[in-house]
Structure formats: C-alpha cells, structure tokens
Amino acid sequence: MPVEHRPIHLTVNGKATQASVEPRLLLSDFLRHDLDLTGTHVGCEHGVCGACTILFDGEPIRSCLMLAVQADGHEIMTVEGLAAGPEHMHPLQEAFWKAHALQCGFCTPGFLMTLIPFLNANPDPSPMEVREALSGNLCRCTGYQHIVDAVVLAAANLREARQAAG
C-alpha cells in the first residue's frame, strides 16, 4: 500500500507552517520529528502522563491523542513558544526555577503548557485549585509540593506585573 501524505497548514508558536504528513502521524511526533520542536515530551503515548501537553487553539490538550492532520488550519503553541531564551524566561518558568519545581525536567513542558491557560483563567488560585489543575500531569521526581509553590509564586508575580503595567 503506497504511503499517502496530506498537506497541512497550521500556525506553530506564531509562525505559519506547512508540511505534508501521513494521516497516522501523531501530532506529538510531528512536532518533535518533523518540526524539530523537541521540547514537547512523549511519556506514555496514551493520554495518561501529560508530558506532551500543548496548547491547541489556546486550550491545553494531549498532543499524543491527536493526529497531525487534524491540526490543519489550527493554532498550536509548544513550550518553545513561551519565551525567547534562557535570559527571557516566562514568569511561570522563572517561578519553576526559583521554587525548585523540577528535577529531571521531563514532565516540565507539559506542566507549563497546562498551567499557562489555567493562570490566565484563574490569576489568584488557591493551592488546592493548583493541585486540581495539575492533576492530569505526572511528575516522578518532585512530589508536586514545589510545583504547587511555583504556581502560587508565578501567580503572585504575574498579578504584580499586571498591576505595575496598570
């Protein structure tokens, strides 16, 4: 059976992107292998671990549970789209660093992409709300406490920045 490819046009981290993909290609593999955006990590590949979480039209989803061909016409943001580089980290990344919210770092991109829309919708979350929000992401190192701390810290910093900006 000849391998069939489909053209897709999408926006990835603000950049118009086109590609030709086999329909069975998972979105997670497309990002990593075709676009070389290896910040999106692949853990379980069946929707349990949350490491591959990205934003699809602004909402967090599991990229291992979508086909690349389904992203045609849509907007995607991966962890690479959060900040320009190590000198200009996103306030949430900064807080993860300060609060020691990562050890091996494998799960971190998925946590970040889950929490960005959460903090937009809920700028002043309680620690319980944070735990609820990150329940779909597994971390084998931290025991989660430092991640909760980081999110509360990031929320405070973001509120302050917003206030300063008027």
Add this chain to the structure above:
Amino acid sequence: MKPPPFEYLAPEDFDAALEAVAEHGADAKLLAGGQSLVPAMNFRVTQPAVLIDLNRVPGLGDVRPDGSSGLLIGAMTRQRRLEFDSEVKRAAPLLAEAVPFIAHPQIRNRGTLGGSLAHADPAAELPVIALALEARLHAVSKRGDRWIEAADFFQGMFTTALEPDEILRDVALPSPRNGTGWAFEEFARRRGDYALMGVACLVHLDDAGQCDRARLVFLNAGDGPVLAVEAADMLQGRPLSAESARAAGRHASEKEIQPLGNLHARPEFQRHLARVLAQRALLTAAERARRPAKPS
C-alpha cells in the same frame, strides 16, 4: 506505539459523513474527541481500515433548549463546554456535576458527549448520566433517522444499539420535573482516574415530603451503566431518611450490581463503595429536592 496505517476521511458536512459511514460501515471508526479511540489505536488494540474524522463537520457541537425545559446537545459538544455551560447547569445540573469527574481538563477539552456515549465504557460517567436522565439519542444514517432511549442504547461493554452506518448526532435531555434533586458521587484512587465505583441519582419528593420518584444508576458496576430499579422502588412512598437511603444503598450494592473487580478493587470493595456512595448521593439529592430551584 503508533497507529497502523488507515485511510483518513475528513468530511466537511454531515451528508458527506453519512456517505462515508454508509460506504465503509463496519471497517470504519468514527473519530470524535479521540480520547479513547486514539489510545486504543496507539496500542493497536483497534486497527480501523478507515478513520472518519467528524471534527470538520459543522453544527454538531451546539447546546440548545429543547421543548419547554429540556436540552438538545450536539454529539460533538466538548465535555469542557458541558462543564461550564450555563444552560447545562440550569437544565441538567446532574450532568454539570458529573463532568468534572471525567479524566482531566486536557482530556475534556477534546473529549465529546457523543464520543463517550458511543464508546459505552462501563466505567465512564456520561453513559450513567444519560441513563439517569432518560436521555434520547438521535441516530442518523442515509436510510433515515431514529431516536433511541438511553435504556435501549447501551447493550453491553463497549456495545451500543448504533448500526455501522449510523452516526449519533444529538442527545436530548428531558429536564427532570421541578423540584427534582440530583447528586453524583464517585470514588477514584486519584483525581481523574477511572472510578472504582460511582453513582448518579435523582430524587423527587411530593408535597408531604415523601419520595415519589427515585432513580439510581451505577458506573463500573457491570457491563454498562446499571439502573437499580428495586432500590428505587424501596424508596417510593416514604420519607427519604438516612435509614431508607442506607437500606436502598445496601439492596442495590448487594442485589442489583455486578462489579467485575480489577487490579485495584475486589468486587466486595466495589460493593462496599456502591453502598456508601448511593446512601450519600440519595441524601444529597433529597436535600436538594427540599430546596429546589437553586442550581449551583
């Protein structure tokens, strides 16, 4: 873990989708939210020759009023929408209460109402809610369309009344009578895991405060959503008290469910959970029935 090759069809209107299922029938799988189907394909447990993606079909994701107080919900409505929709909160508070228990926000952003019903996982929340609320399911094919009662729709584990050339298009939820109380309870080892046991219930009290209608449906308690008819009958015509709720919960958990047990729970433990959760849900529903018209 990658899906094996398949022919991918992404119809852009409903008629084209009907054509596709009519042509490919049993060789095809319909892709709705993909939160159960894609993992199964990744594991290669499911290997459809043809995948018909419904995500490009417009008009399948609306929540609309139906009749005087019910709802008509498009099968492709995302679970995340059901969680926050004010119409759902008003007309189907039991559904709104249960949706946050479905997996995680990332899953609910993609997962759909119709996808979950058509998948018919006995451990899923939405089939239980559909049966509790006596939903009617609108199945459409090129041959015509029909409405299927929830009680007839679920026919066993991962099995429904849908024919291979039919698409589940809408779900009609009649609004329970004024003053009906509702509750959903489940127990899972971790937030978002499949529940070891769960129960949805509806309770209506007459003017004298006697229970004149109760409905109890369990999840993960058999090969589909399990309606406990006898336990509901036991509650009829008497005040809903802690004692009667306990007796009904005990009867349902001992006589009316068939939990299969799994790695994390023996059937005896699931029965214990069913008894406690049913009692709790009945009392919550009765309390809400006593102070009606205040959806959360």
